Amino acid sequence: MTSQNQDMLNACTSGDITALRRLFEAMDIRKGSEPVYISTPNEPPPINDLLEAAITNGNPGIVSLLLETYSGIQFFGGVITALLNHPDLAILEALYNYDNRIVNFEWDDQVTTFVTEACKQPPEKIAPLLHFLVEHDADLWTGGLPSQFAVHAALCGNQALDVIEAMIKKGGLVSRQAAEQAVLRERADVLEFFIRCGVEGERDDVQFLRTVAKETGNTNVMKLVDIWTRRWKDNTSRALFGRGLFGRGLRFGSIWRHIFG
Incomplete structure (x- = not known):
């Protein structure tokens, strides 16, 4: 040089x-x-x-x-x-x-994105940057397998509720795996938000999530999951999730069934 x-x-x-x-x-x-x-x-x-x-x-x-x-x-x-x-x-x-x-x-692997990598950073450090990305229309439907998009990455990174809310309001996917992370990590704040905004899953997911909740040993999480999943008995794999459904009964489920089944 x-x-x-x-x-x-x-x-x-x-x-x-x-x-x-x-x-x-x-x-x-x-x-x-x-x-x-x-x-x-x-x-x-x-x-x-x-x-x-x-x-x-x-x-x-x-x-x-x-x-x-x-x-x-x-x-x-x-x-x-x-x-x-x-x-x-x-x-x-x-x-x-x-x-x-x-x-x-996106990095060359076409899996890793600015948003998903940001979600790996400490929440208190990265929240303003994540909000900027979401507010400026970063794609929340890329990064890993379809079940591992932005909302899933945010939950895995234990990001703040306001970041997760912003993602969902922008059309971020709440996949079955994202719901599982919310329960596993005992995110009562996120579960309460899912209930308030009408995120729903399929009836096949009810017992799965209740079992995950029971394994945490957290009685509040178990109670919230029970309340959250009560209304799902009529939901089948034909129910769609997707963009623009925030506040109108956003449903998640086995994404592979939705896309490939």
Whole structure:
């Protein structure tokens, strides 16, 4: 790595906007320049490396300067990971305004998404970022098997009730596996919300969830699951769940039966 390249990375790390502007001028990098993605001796550092350095060290001014200078930036996974490890709404908003597709970022495995990875972070740390993703129409129906979409990921990550509510209000799927997680994790707050908003399952799920509740040994959870599942006796696998059913008897069940059966 050349001295100037290292200086650029150092400026992004330290937040020295003046130094970065000076380096841009020396290297003939101006507004509309094409970003570099692979490190080579005769090119500036890869744009994603510069963004990662700025995000990791909490420098939104540097991020804004990079976005103003380079055109057509394609964000790589390292940028998303840096945001997950160091959440900063000002930086996320700047990236979103540059390319709003960032909220639907998926890794190459086509299973891991920005939302599902965010759900693995500590709730108190990641809640504002998750709310931003949900409010800005991140796809809640991708990430793993169909039964393991955003609501399931949020429950596995023990995310706050307001995050889970926001997901469901935006059409997030409450799968059988998500319901199971709510019971296993003894989330009385979530179960009460499911009851209030009319989330329903199939009659085949009643005994399953009651058994899961009993195994927790939590009498409040057992009581809530009993109340919640009483009305399901007439629901069959033909009942549909899906987007837009919040507050109108949203039903979940074996997603494989719904999609493939």
